Amino acid sequence: QVQLEESGGALAQAGDSLRLSCAASGLTFSSYTMGWFRQASGKEREFVGGVSRRGGITYYADSVKGRFTISRDNAKNTVYLQMNSLKAEDTAVYYCAADLSSSTQAMGVSGGIDYWGKGTLVTVSS
Numbered sequence: 001q002v003q004l005e006e007s008g009g010a011l012a013q014a015g016d017s018l019r020l021s022c023a024a025s026g027l028t029f030s031s032y033t034m035g036w037f038r039q040a041s042g043k044e045r046e047f048v049g050g051v052s053r054r055g056g057i058t059y060y061a062d063s064v065k066g067r068f069t070i071s072r073d074n075a076k077n078t079v080y081l082q083m084n085s086l087k088a089e090d091t092a093v094y095y096c097a098a099d100l101s102s103s104t105q106a107m108g109v110s111g112g113i114d115y116w117g118k119g120t121l122v123t124v125s126s
Helices: none
Strands: 003-007 011-013 018-025 033-039 046-051 058-060 068-073 078-083 092-099 120-125
Touching: 003 092, 018 033, 018 092, 018 120, 033 068, 033 078, 046 068, 046 078, 046 092, 058 068
Parallel strands: 011 120
Antiparallel strands: 003 018, 018 078, 033 046, 033 092, 046 058, 068 078, 092 120
16 A cells, blocks of 8 residues: 655744655656645645755745755655745645656646655744
8 A cells, every 4th residue: 555654844934944844655756747836725736846856956936946855765665845934825735646657747637646645734934
């Protein structure tokens, strides 16, 4: 059974940093493009960014570019989202996602996500 388990969500102040982790099990982790999405209350889910299978290519939404960094450790079956300079508008539930066939950029629009995590809440107060 495939599981993606996010952790690291917390209450933070504007300007703070947080690191989210997503531990994967039950799949060949290195075969999947991994990414992060987020959904704020009352809004549609938004693609935050993705990382390629070997970690060499990343893609970020304009809203987080320069502030967030996605990385992965295939030996630990874990993908990370480092969030710096947090803003109140970053408040959302953050979801980890695995996609077998899409590139890092296409992951956000392909509609072909194979697996989702259950999410972790990040709240940023201003």
